[in-house]
Amino acid sequence: xxxxxxxxxxxxxxxKEDLDENSVIWNDFNKRFIELINERFNLDSMRxxxxxNQTKNDEVVIKSLITLSLCISSQGYxxxxxxxxxx
Amino acid sequence: xxxxxxxxxxxxxxxxxGLPDYSNNxxxxxxxxxxxxxxxxxxxxxxxxxxxHLVPIMDAFYIYSNLLIKNExxxxxxxxxxxxxxxxxxxxxxxxxxxxNVEPLILKIGNSLLSDTINCFDQLKESSKVIIKKAFVxxxxxxxxxxxxxxxxxxxxxxxxxxxxxxxLILFSSTxxxxxxxxxxxxxxxxxxx
Numbered sequence: 263x264x265x266x267x268x269x270x271x272x273x274x275x276x277x278k279e280d281l282d283e284n285s286v287i288w289n290d291f292n293k294r295f296i297e298l299i300n301e302r303f304n305l306d307s308m309r310x311x312x313x314x315n316q317t318k319n320d321e322v323v324i325k326s327l328i329t330l331s332l333c334i335s336s337q338g339y340x341x342x343x344x345x346x347x348x349x
Numbered sequence: 350x351x352x353x354x355x356x357x358x359x360x361x362x363x364x365x366x367g368l369p370d371y372s373n374n375x376x377x378x379x380x381x382x383x384x385x386x387x388x389x390x391x392x393x394x395x396x397x398x399x400x401x402h403l404v405p406i407m408d409a410f411y412i413y414s415n416l417l418i419k420n421e422x423x424x425x426x427x428x429x430x431x432x433x434x435x436x437x438x439x440x441x442x443x444x445x446x447x448x449x450n451v452e453p454l455i456l457k458i459g460n461s462l463l464s465d466t467i468n469c470f471d472q473l474k475e476s477s478k479v480i481i482k483k484a485f486v487x488x489x490x491x492x493x494x495x496x497x498x499x500x501x502x503x504x505x506x507x508x509x510x511x512x513x514x515x516x517x518l519i520l521f522s523s524t525x526x527x528x529x530x531x532x533x534x535x536x537x538x539x540x541x542x543x
Binding site: 268275 | 411
């Protein structure tokens with residue numbers, strides 16, 4: 263699925279790189295991300311609370327996006343699968 | 350006439366130039382003797398080299414991306430290339446020339462360009478038209494990771510529970526030695542029998 267979403271994922275990552283010039287995409291994404299977590303996750307959990315903290319969730323969000331962007335090809339998917347299974 | 354193959358991903362393109370190995374009955378459009386490669390990143394200087402440089406650079410990017418995902422401090426250093434993270438979004442790449450009088454090339458790329466580059470390398474690996482000979486290929490995952498903590502943890506998870514249960518049984522049962530006196534018990538039995 264990430265193959266089809268790659269252009270969007272890439273734009274979100276790029277927007278985060280230069281927030282001064284183009285912060286709209288990142289802000290929209292982060293807003294929607296938090297909305298979805300509010301709707302679907304257990305808000306009593308400490309981990310979920312950390313995800314909702316906009317100042318502290320950057321690392322998790324960026325790493326999740328990078329992980330998705332690196333497995334758009336079957337080669338990338340297999341490499342990550344092998345790596346995560348060994349981890 | 351040399352063959353040229355290009356792999357594109359958004360702002361990055363990788364061009365491979367070389368010849369087929371006719372001694373292996375390869376097709377005309379295949380490349381297995383790579384004479385040159387060029388990595389073009391938009392707004393950045395052109396990176397080019399020979400096959401001896403391509404594989405270590407690919408490995409460096411793969412290892413670095415693995416470290417990045419693994420939540421470890423992402424630093425990769427080698428004779429040819431250093432990659433370090435400036436912050437969460439910017440990565441600092443230092444490409445060192447094998448010639449002594451050439452200064453290293455320093456590039457700063459973001460996460461988007463990093464993933465574009467890795468996806469270009471993935472396309473190259475997937476392509477059936479380019480064959481990278483085994484002499485140049487090394488595994489993209491470092492030894493530390495390949496034979497690392499994963500297998501050890503699995504082994505300990507397998508062996509530890511039965512060992513702990515046996516030792517705890519021995520310990521628990523050995524405490525009864527202090528409470529149970531067989532001589533006293535014999536005397537009691539004799540008294541009951543009388």
